[in-house]
Amino acid sequence: MFKKKECDICGSTDREIIYSSKKISQNSSYFVTEENLSHPSRIARCNNCGFIFAIPSEDPNVFFNAYIKMVDEKYVEEEFGRRLSARSILRKLNRFKKSGNKLLDIGCCTGFLLDEARNMGWDTSGVELSTWASRYATEKFNLKIYNMPLEKVVFPNEYFDIIIMQDTIEHLQYPRQALLEANRILKTNGILYINTPDIVSFTSKILKAKWWGINQFHLYYFSKKSLSEILNLSGFVVLKYDAYARIFTLNYWSERFRNYNSIIYRILKIVIRIKIFKKSFLRVNLRDQVEVFARKVVSKNKSYE
Ligand SMILES: [Zn+2]
Numbered sequence: 267m268f269k270k271k272e273c274d275i276c277g278s279t280d281r282e283i284i285y286s287s288k289k290i291s292q293n294s295s296y297f298v299t300e301e302n303l304s305h306p307s308r309i310a311r312c313n314n315c316g317f318i319f320a321i322p323s324e325d326p327n328v329f330f331n332a333y334i335k336m337v338d339e340k341y342v343e344e345e346f347g348r349r350l351s352a353r354s355i356l357r358k359l360n361r362f363k364k365s366g367n368k369l370l371d372i373g374c375c376t377g378f379l380l381d382e383a384r385n386m387g388w389d390t391s392g393v394e395l396s397t398w399a400s401r402y403a404t405e406k407f408n409l410k411i412y413n414m415p416l417e418k419v420v421f422p423n424e425y426f427d428i429i430i431m432q433d434t435i436e437h438l439q440y441p442r443q444a445l446l447e448a449n450r451i452l453k454t455n456g457i458l459y460i461n462t463p464d465i466v467s468f469t470s471k472i473l474k475a476k477w478w479g480i481n482q483f484h485l486y487y488f489s490k491k492s493l494s495e496i497l498n499l500s501g502f503v504v505l506k507y508d509a510y511a512r513i514f515t516l517n518y519w520s521e522r523f524r525n526y527n528s529i530i531y532r533i534l535k536i537v538i539r540i541k542i543f544k545k546s547f548l549r550v551n552l553r554d555q556v557e558v559f560a561r562k563v564v565s566k567n568k569s570y571e
Contacts, residue, residue, distance in 0.1 A: 273315060274317065274442050274496070275312070275317045275492060280312070280314055281313055282310060283308050283310050285475060287307055295336070296483055299338055299340040299341050303483060306321070306322050306482045307322060307323040308320065316491065317486075319487065320484065329483060330395070335396070336395070341375065342402070345378060346547065347515060350549075351511070352383070354511070355461075356382060358508070359428055362457045364427075368389050369390050369428045370451070371383075371431075373431060373432065373433065373437070374399075375394060376403050377402070377409045379432065380392050380403065388428075390410065391426075393411070393416050394411055394412075396413075416444060416447055416448075417443070424450075426451055426456060429457075430459045431458070434460075436485065437485065439485065441486055445496060445500035449500050449564075449566045457505075457562075458561075459557065459558070459560075460493070460560070463479030463480075463556075464488065464489060464490070464555060469554035488556065489556075490558075493507075497560045502562055502563065503560060503563050509551055510556065511549050512549070513547055516538050519534060520538060
C-alpha cells in the first residue's frame with residue numbers, strides 16, 4: 267500500500283479526495299505513447315496549499331518496475347517530430363544560457379533531445395530508468411546515459427549548467443527530493459527546465475477525468491502556482507512560463523484523438539488517406555502542458571525530511 271500522508275509541498279496531512287475510481291487498475295506496464303492508461307484510484311487536494319496529487323493503491327515498486335521494463339516502439343516512430351520539439355526547447359534555453367555547456371536530461375528516454383543538444387555543442391548526460399531506452403540512446407547515438415534513478419548516480423555538486431525534466435516530474439514519487447537533488451548538481455544561476463501536464467488548463471477543466479493528463483502513472487498534478495511553490499522551496503526562481511507545443515505526425519494525432527473526439531479522429535483519418543499528408547507533421551498546442559524555466563538562486567544542501 268502506498269503510504270502518502272503528507273503534501274509534498276507544504277507537509278500538511280489535511281486533504282480532500284477530489285476523484286476516486288472504483289475500478290482497480292489492471293495495467294502494470296507503462297508506455298510513453300499509451301493513450302489508454304488507467305486512472306489512479308484516488309486523487310486528493312491539499313486543504314492547506316491546494317496541491318493536487320494521486321493516492322495510488324499500487325505499491326511504488328509497481329511503477330518503478332514498469333519504468334525499468336518499458337519498451338515503446340511507437341515512441342521512436344515519432345523521432346522526427348520529437349527532435350523538432352527538442353530543438354524548440356533547446357533554442358528557448360539558449361536565451362537563458364550564461365556560460366558553460368554541461369546539460370543533463372532527467373528521464374531522457376531514447377536520447378533524441380540529448381542528440382540534438384550535442385549537435386548544438388552541449389556536453390550531454392542523461393538519466394533513464396528504462397533499460398530498452400537507455401540502450402537505444404547508448405548504442406544508436408553513443409550518448410552518455412545512466413540507467414538508474416537520479417539519486418543513485420551521485421553527480422558532483424554544482425556540475426551542470428542546464429537540467430531538463432520533460433514529462434518526468436509528475437511520475438516521481440517525491441518530486442521535492444528530486445528538485446533538491448537537481449539544485450545540488452546544478453551550478454548557481456544554472457537553469458532548470460520542466461514541462462508537465464497543467465491541471466488548471468482549459469483542456470483539463472473541460473475533459474475532467476477524461477483528460478489525457480490524468481493517468482495512474484502521474485502521481486502529481488501541477489499548476490503554475492504549485493510549480494512556483496515547489497521550485498521556490500527547492501532554491502529556484504521562476505523566470506518564465508510557457509505552453510508546450512507537441513509535434514507529431516497526423517497519424518499519431520489521429521490516434522490520440524480517437525478516444526476524445528470522434529469527429530476530429532475521422533477528419534484526420536480522411537486527410538491521412540491523401541498520400542502527401544501521410545508523413546506530415548502537425549504542431550499542436552492545446553495549452554495543457556506547462557513549461558517552466560527556473561534559475562537556481564540558493565544552494566539547498568539539506569534534505570527536507
Ligand atoms: Zn499542501
